[in-house]
Amino acid sequence: MKILVAVKRVIDYNVQIRVKEDGSGVVTDNVKMSTNPPDDNAIEEAVKIKEAGKAKEIVAITIGEEKAQETVRKALAVGADRGIHVKVDNVIEPLAVSKILKKIVEKENPDLVFMGKQAIDDDCNQTGQMLAALLNWPQATFASKIEVKDNALEVTREIDEGLETIEVNVPAIVTCDLRLNEPRYASLPNIMKAKKKPIEQLNASDLGVDINPRIEQIKVEEPPKRKAGIKVASVEELVQKLKNEAKVI
Amino acid sequence: MSVLLIAEHNNKEVRPFTYNAITAASQINEDLHVLVLGHQADDVAKSLSEVPNVKKVIHVDNEIYENYIAENYTSAIIKHAESYSHIVSSANTFGKNLMPRIAALLDTSQVSDIIKVISEDTFLRPIYAGNAFATVKSNDKKKCVTIRPTSFDPADKSGGSAEITKSDPAEASSSTKFLKKEEVKSDRPELGTARIVISGGRGMQNGENFKLISDIADKLNAAIGASRAAVDAGYITNDHQVGQTGKVVVPDLYIAVGISGAIQHLAGMKESKVIVAINKDGEAPIFSVADYGLEADLFEALPQFLSELNKLNTIQK
Numbered sequence: 293m294k295i296l297v298a299v300k301r302v303i304d305y306n307v308q309i310r311v312k313e314d315g316s317g318v319v320t321d322n323v324k325m326s327t328n329p330p331d332d333n334a335i336e337e338a339v340k341i342k343e344a345g346k347a348k349e350i351v352a353i354t355i356g357e358e359k360a361q362e363t364v365r366k367a368l369a370v371g372a373d374r375g376i377h378v379k380v381d382n383v384i385e386p387l388a389v390s391k392i393l394k395k396i397v398e399k400e401n402p403d404l405v406f407m408g409k410q411a412i413d414d415d416c417n418q419t420g421q422m423l424a425a426l427l428n429w430p431q432a433t434f435a436s437k438i439e440v441k442d443n444a445l446e447v448t449r450e451i452d453e454g455l456e457t458i459e460v461n462v463p464a465i466v467t468c469d470l471r472l473n474e475p476r477y478a479s480l481p482n483i484m485k486a487k488k489k490p491i492e493q494l495n496a497s498d499l500g501v502d503i504n505p506r507i508e509q510i511k512v513e514e515p516p517k518r519k520a521g522i523k524v525a526s527v528e529e530l531v532q533k534l535k536n537e538a539k540v541i
Numbered sequence: 542m543s544v545l546l547i548a549e550h551n552n553k554e555v556r557p558f559t560y561n562a563i564t565a566a567s568q569i570n571e572d573l574h575v576l577v578l579g580h581q582a583d584d585v586a587k588s589l590s591e592v593p594n595v596k597k598v599i600h601v602d603n604e605i606y607e608n609y610i611a612e613n614y615t616s617a618i619i620k621h622a623e624s625y626s627h628i629v630s631s632a633n634t635f636g637k638n639l640m641p642r643i644a645a646l647l648d649t650s651q652v653s654d655i656i657k658v659i660s661e662d663t664f665l666r667p668i669y670a671g672n673a674f675a676t677v678k679s680n681d682k683k684k685c686v687t688i689r690p691t692s693f694d695p696a697d698k699s700g701g702s703a704e705i706t707k708s709d710p711a712e713a714s715s716s717t718k719f720l721k722k723e724e725v726k727s728d729r730p731e732l733g734t735a736r737i738v739i740s741g742g743r744g745m746q747n748g749e750n751f752k753l754i755s756d757i758a759d760k761l762n763a764a765i766g767a768s769r770a771a772v773d774a775g776y777i778t779n780d781h782q783v784g785q786t787g788k789v790v791v792p793d794l795y796i797a798v799g800i801s802g803a804i805q806h807l808a809g810m811k812e813s814k815v816i817v818a819i820n821k822d823g824e825a826p827i828f829s830v831a832d833y834g835l836e837a838d839l840f841e842a843l844p845q846f847l848s849e850l851n852k853l854n855t856i857q858k
Contacts, residue, residue: 303669305804305805306804308672308804309669309670309672309673311672311673318668318669318672318673330786385650386641386650386651387644387645387648387649387650387651388650390645409786410786412669412670412785412805413668413669414668415653415654415667415668415669415670415785416651416653417637417641417653417654418640418641418644418651418653419641420641421611421638421639421640421641421642421645422641422642422644422645422651423645424642425615425641425642425643425644425645425646426645426646429716430612430714430716430717431611431612431638431642431717433611433637433638434634434637434638436779446720449634450634450779451634451635451638451722451780452633452634452635452733452780452788453722453724453725453780454722454723454724454725454778454779454780455722455723455779456608456719456721456722456723457720457721457722457723458610458717458718458719458720459717459718459720460716460717460718461715461716461717464716469786470769470773470786471772471773471779505650506649506650506679506680506681507650507652507677507678507679507680507681508677508678508680509675509676509677510663510676510677510678511675511676512668512673512674512675512676513673513674513676514673514674515667515671515672515673515674518811518816518830518832519832521816521828521830521831521832521833521834522832522833522834523823523828523833523834523835523836524833524834524835526835527835527837527842527845527846527849528845528849530817530833530835530846530849531846531849531850531853533833534794534815534817534833535853538794538815538832538833540737540793540794540814540815540857541737541761541794541850541853541856541857
């Protein structure tokens with residue numbers, strides 16, 4: 293089997309976001325960037341499947357500006373075999389991302405496409421499902437366990453009510469939850485080796501897909517701030533405040 | 542043009558967030574129709590026809606809709622999409638799984654997780670785990686929107702009498718099979734809609750210690766939540782997780798116990814009306830959003846909390 297894994301470069305999950313004063317977005321200059329966390333789980337799962345002898349090749353793909361290549365390089369360092377970087381100059385919407393991915397899938401013919409269930413920047417949670425629709429492939433979203441069977445996957449999904457298990461025929465799209473696995477760190481020798489692995493560069497404009505925005509971002513603002521609270525000295529005081537001041541119990 | 546809302550239900554009852562989504566949907570346009578895809582879900586169709594905000598219920602009954610298979614749902618929804626300007630659903634795992642599949646086939650850029658309807662095409666939505674709010678305008682002809690249920694009050698459930706029309710099923714997918722659902726049954730209120738939520742984090746140290754939390758939850762008729770760290774460590778099941786990638790809750794009272802307050806957890810609870818934090822680390826970020834902070838060892842504080850509650854003559858339910 294061949295697995296394509298899509299990774300996205302986002303503001304690091306530990307960074308405290310700052311909104312630009314002119315309301316045009318959030319500050320990204322001199323801000324630490326890293327791979328979208330559940331995308332690390334997607335890579336890890338692909339590598340585990342390959343290590344178990346059930347996949348032959350892992351291709352990591354990212355779509356973004358020049359520096360987005362770093363996320364592909366990191367994927368190569370933990371076990372992807374080669375990379376693809378599709379260059380775009382501006383931020384594009386999940387629909388456009390899924391159209392680009394569809395073109396790459398048609399070229400690469402993977403059996404599986406893995407990615408994180410949601411990017412922690414725009415919090416859209418759309419790309420995997422959209423790609424599945426465009427390819428008319430089955431989708432297994434929010435996966436916390438994947439079992440590879442003959443030409444099918446058994447996937448446990450995290451849903452509001454608990455867990456759901458479905459079986460999808462290959463080819464399929466899987467979007468990964470943070471609980472799917474524990475992503476490994478790249479070792480220094482593997483980081484060195486990854487530098488020699490190939491990354492193919494393409495321009496989105498050469499792929500013949502419409503990536504123009506359909507959604508206008510009118511403004512970005514800070515959410516309303518909470519009023520500063522107080523510290524209470526004892527449990528007794530806490531319960532009295534909840535009863536008589538906040539009146540919630 | 543009209544709005545088509547996709548109902549979430551278990552074939553017997555309407556799932557509660559559908560009512561919150563109805564409120565938002567009817568703010569987009571009053572001509573709101575609800576699509577019920579289910580298996581022997583007549584009671585669901587009937588309940589929804591009684592919601593005053595609903596103008597019409599379309600009911601498709603077939604065994605292929607017994608479970609939420611996005612592939613099967615999508616082909617049925619696409620059949621009806623032409624008559625509508627907006628297709629909407631709740632932004633919970635039901636709608637998150639389903640809506641993008643519909644949007645892509647309609648060549649529409651979806652607007653996810655809205656918290657306010659500004660006009661028919663303009664919405665407010667949180668980004669970066671709720672650390673910024675974006676006002677966005679959709680320029681697509683047909684709009685696909687998911688609604689953050691806790692940002693809208695549930696719609697009134699009775700007094701209406703919308704027409705119910707039956708419709709035929711669409712093609713089923715042969716590539717996806719439902720195998721099983723492990724649902725955690727509980728007599729407690731649902732986490733998403735509970736008036737009070739008490740959550741435990743890594744500070745609970747193990748699953749057994751969650752008994753300290755559940756004792757208080759029983760007393761307050763509260764739902765039990767958890768941080769991702771507590772779920773990852775196996776203290777409690779995933780359906781309890783509150784946060785950016787878990788559930789978003791907006792209770793009247795949220796009690797965070799042994800939770801440090803990572804950005805990702807705050808994203809799921811900081812809109813709660815009153816927040817209490819109990820943590821022995823006085824510098825923990827959770828205190829920055831807490832109305833009442835108690836710097837204490839939770840293993841001493843929780844039993845005391847229960848005994849103080851027991852002293853009260855009355856407790857609101």
